[in-house]
Amino acid sequence: MSEKEVEQLCTGKLQATPEQHDVISKALGLPSDASDTVCLGRPLHGNPRERAHVRSDKIPHHHHDNIDATHLVRHARARHAEALKAGRTIVAHQGLNPPGVFTWLRLKTVFPYNDDTARFDFAFEDPEVISNPLVSSTCVVSAPEEKPLYEEPGTRPICPPDDGDEDGPIPVYRAYTPVTKRDSVGILSLVIKKQPAPPDTPYPPGKMSNYIHALQIGERLGIMGYLQRPPSMIPWEINQYDAVTMIAGGVGITPLIQIIDYSLHDPSNSTKFLILNGNSTENDIIMRDELESFQQKYPANFEVVNVLSRPPEGWTGESGRIDADLIKKYAPPPPAGLGLNALVCVSGPPAMLESIAGPREGDRYNGYTGQGELRGALKEIGYTAEQVHKF
Numbered sequence: 001m002s003e004k005e006v007e008q009l010c011t012g013k014l015q016a017t018p019e020q021h022d023v024i025s026k027a028l029g030l031p032s033d034a035s036d037t038v039c040l041g042r043p044l045h046g047n048p049r050e051r052a053h054v055r056s057d058k059i060p061h062h063h064h065d066n067i068d069a070t071h072l073v074r075h076a077r078a079r080h081a082e083a084l085k086a087g088r089t090i091v092a093h094q095g096l097n098p099p100g101v102f103t104w105l106r107l108k109t110v111f112p113y114n115d116d117t118a119r120f121d122f123a124f125e126d127p128e129v130i131s132n133p134l135v136s137s138t139c140v141v142s143a144p145e146e147k148p149l150y151e152e153p154g155t156r157p158i159c160p161p162d163d164g165d166e167d168g169p170i171p172v173y174r175a176y177t178p179v180t181k182r183d184s185v186g187i188l189s190l191v192i193k194k195q196p197a198p199p200d201t202p203y204p205p206g207k208m209s210n211y212i213h214a215l216q217i218g219e220r221l222g223i224m225g226y227l228q229r230p231p232s233m234i235p236w237e238i239n240q241y242d243a244v245t246m247i248a249g250g251v252g253i254t255p256l257i258q259i260i261d262y263s264l265h266d267p268s269n270s271t272k273f274l275i276l277n278g279n280s281t282e283n284d285i286i287m288r289d290e291l292e293s294f295q296q297k298y299p300a301n302f303e304v305v306n307v308l309s310r311p312p313e314g315w316t317g318e319s320g321r322i323d324a325d326l327i328k329k330y331a332p333p334p335p336a337g338l339g340l341n342a343l344v345c346v347s348g349p350p351a352m353l354e355s356i357a358g359p360r361e362g363d364r365y366n367g368y369t370g371q372g373e374l375r376g377a378l379k380e381i382g383y384t385a386e387q388v389h390k391f
């Protein structure tokens, strides 16, 4: 098999036959009893200064999430190539090919939360697989050959996936956070919000989110995971912090849920988690049942406060936007000095991130490259940059 063919198989441009799949697995050194030890021991953190090659002159619109997804794919592939060259065995996470190669999973069930957001459970080929995602991590998804999805050259925010492929059709890559509940068997879960076309613009609705919402049960999606790369992901250890305050906006809650589910599920966990969960309306609160069940099961270690900017009549929760006063009302005060035993995580739309913690380093044209200076409400309250993580 030529390198080009392998590349096409890995990116979903070609569909692998079972024989080809075996050849690729052997070439990648995949053992039959894949375990997660290598992924856990050597998380795939990249060089935060690495920049994407962006054809910005040709592109009218840029979206940093898409750049992030392409970075993640490139970085995983580079790691993969490096390992192969060094003759190292690459170990995959359960049920998935190693980072760098897509695994084709079939949609099993859809659980709608509201009109635009749902949880999608994809079935592993082996129904016995316990997926337990790496924490914290993301996946990158891609459409399969039988129902491809490509970027429109020159109109989308893209870095070419690989040198020499700039003129061919570029598959759509998007990052989604795996939120599979700990110890779930045979499935990998993603919670995805359908992105509408921005009002009063000629732009089409979001490509991948609408594609996934239109998938039929049994159809396939390419999933590459579990991937870690700063500045979005944070390596996580049980009991690293005494108290963690999480400030979430909309679907930005997914990376926080991943950490909470992992931590609370561990019987030795003593970290106290608080989520300030910001949404527009009550209908927009996603994963509400999951959050409430954490609260019932772990009342000493978990609390959720829902904050609505457009509350219904009779709403007894908090309303308005999350700001310094609201954070001070619920969160423990910042520890003095550079004590690292308390952390605040912020995950939400860029405007929210900026008002609460200041923008990340980098820009939306080339992707974010670092955490950036701490500003906004958290700075006003007295937190230091070391006590804050911006997702």
Ligand SMILES: Cc1cc2nc3c(=O)[nH]c(=O)nc-3n(C[C@H](O)[C@H](O)[C@H](O)COP(=O)(O)OP(=O)(O)OC[C@H]3O[C@@H](n4cnc5c(N)ncnc54)[C@H](O)[C@@H]3O)c2cc1C
Residues within 6 Å of the ligand: 060, 061, 062, 063, 064, 065, 066, 068, 069, 138, 155, 174, 175, 176, 177, 178, 191, 192, 193, 194, 195, 196, 197, 198, 203, 204, 205, 206, 207, 208, 209, 210, 232, 251, 254, 255
């Ligand atoms: C690490 C990470 C984790 C993530 N986790 C999740 C998650 O768990 N769940 C989730 O739902 N999302 C998540 N995202 C966001 C996700 O990756 C996608 O960015 C999101 O789903 C939108 O992708 P899309 O293909 O649907 O939209 P895109 O096609 O990327 O479009 C995005 C928006 O831009 C508009 N648009 C299209 N063309 C133009 C143009 N020319 N000019 C201006 N605007 C235009 C579209 O209408 C749409 O509103 C995550 C992102 C990252 C980086």
